[in-house]
Amino acid sequence: QVQLGESGGGSVQAGGSLRLSCTSSGSAARTIAMGWYRQVPGLQRELVAIWTRGGNTNYADSVKGRFTLFRENAFNTVYLQMNNLTPEDTAVYYCNARDETAADYWGKGTLVTVSS
Numbered sequence: 001q002v003q004l005g006e007s008g009g010g011s012v013q014a015g016g017s018l019r020l021s022c023t024s025s026g027s028a029a030r031t032i033a034m035g036w037y038r039q040v041p042g043l044q045r046e047l048v049a050i051w052t053r054g055g056n057t058n059y060a061d062s063v064k065g066r067f068t069l070f071r072e073n074a075f076n077t078v079y080l081q082m083n084n085l086t087p088e089d090t091a092v093y094y095c096n097a098r099d100e101t102a103a104d105y106w107g108k109g110t111l112v113t114v115s116s
Helices: none
Strands: 003-007 010-013 018-025 031-039 046-052 056-059 067-072 077-082 091-099 104-106 110-115
Touching: 003 091, 003 104, 018 031, 018 091, 018 110, 031 067, 031 077, 046 067, 046 077, 056 067
Parallel strands: 010 110
Antiparallel strands: 003 018, 018 077, 031 046, 031 091, 046 056, 067 077, 091 104, 091 110
16 A cells, blocks of 8 residues: 655745655555645645656646755655745645556645745
8 A cells, every 4th residue: 555654844934945755655556656736725636746757847837936846766755845935835735646557646735834
């Protein structure tokens, strides 16, 4: 059973930075995508940033230039470096991984709160 362990959420003032991390364990199939989504209560979960096998990293327009996703492949870990945070970035952030069988896995979520 694949498990995604998340850490790094918290509270920060606008303009501050946080780094989220997510480590995947228990996967028998090859991971083909891994990244982060976020959700505000009452709204749909939205893509923040995701790495796909083949080397592409896609970002939501709202975070381009402020957030960076990078991987530590040997440890099946992805990091989301979030800089210049704004109150609009406040959400629960979920790690996501998809394997080559097209199975999707989700972390439990970590709360990021940005105050003005």
